[in-house]
Amino acid sequence: MQELKNLIRSSVGLEEEDLQKILGHFTLKTLQKSQLLLKRGQIASHYYFLNKGALRFFYNDDQELTAWIVQPGEFFAEISSLSPGLPSRFNIEAVVDTELYSIHKNDMDLLYKQIPAWQEFGRKLWEGMAVRMISEIISFQTMTVEERYLAFLQKPGFMQFISVKQLASYLGITPNALSRIRKNLR
Incomplete structure (x- = not known):
């Protein structure tokens, strides 16, 4: 408390x-x-x-x-x-x-x-x-989806909490589209 x-x-x-x-x-x-x-x-x-x-x-x-x-x-x-x-x-x-x-x-x-x-x-x-x-x-x-994803990564702790599928739906895209974005940003 x-x-x-x-x-x-x-x-x-x-x-x-x-x-x-x-x-x-x-x-x-x-x-x-x-x-x-x-x-x-x-x-x-x-x-x-x-x-x-x-x-x-x-x-x-x-x-x-x-x-x-x-x-x-x-x-x-x-x-x-x-x-x-x-x-x-x-x-x-x-x-x-x-x-x-x-x-x-x-x-x-x-x-x-x-x-x-x-x-x-x-x-x-x-x-x-x-x-x-x-x-x-x-x-x-x-913002573009890539920019939203990068902004999302700047939020401390978010990635430890949600799955890739949940993140994709939060960003308004499919899990496959998120995988491509992640691959292209590496």
Whole structure:
């Protein structure tokens, strides 16, 4: 839980009593590799802090597509389900053994009302997530696949978490196309 404490403290100033109150609402959850945290069609009800491991958001229509990858130290939620209370379009899967802390949406909302600094934390957190999402969208629109792959390699730890097939779907290409790109870049 130390990493979660550090993230909160680095984002906002909180009295120790408020920090302990907030942390008291989080529960530890562990997942085995390939275990689902959320299944498509379920309604999300929690926010999460990923302590160890990695998760991927993916969906299956005609083929499996990886839409998002979560690494240690990140706070996340399936916000398109959580906030409006709609069924999720995604599966969220542990790609390795994973440890995370969860807080129920109702508890998060209660803490937002009780602790102004926690509301500021939430605002900063979601602003940062929005910036990351916008950056990813822009990279898909302005960069070549090779450039996106090279940028992906610059993200510490990503390659240890996901398979080549998952990376290819995240980049929007086939595994064969990714193999050719990797071969050409050597």
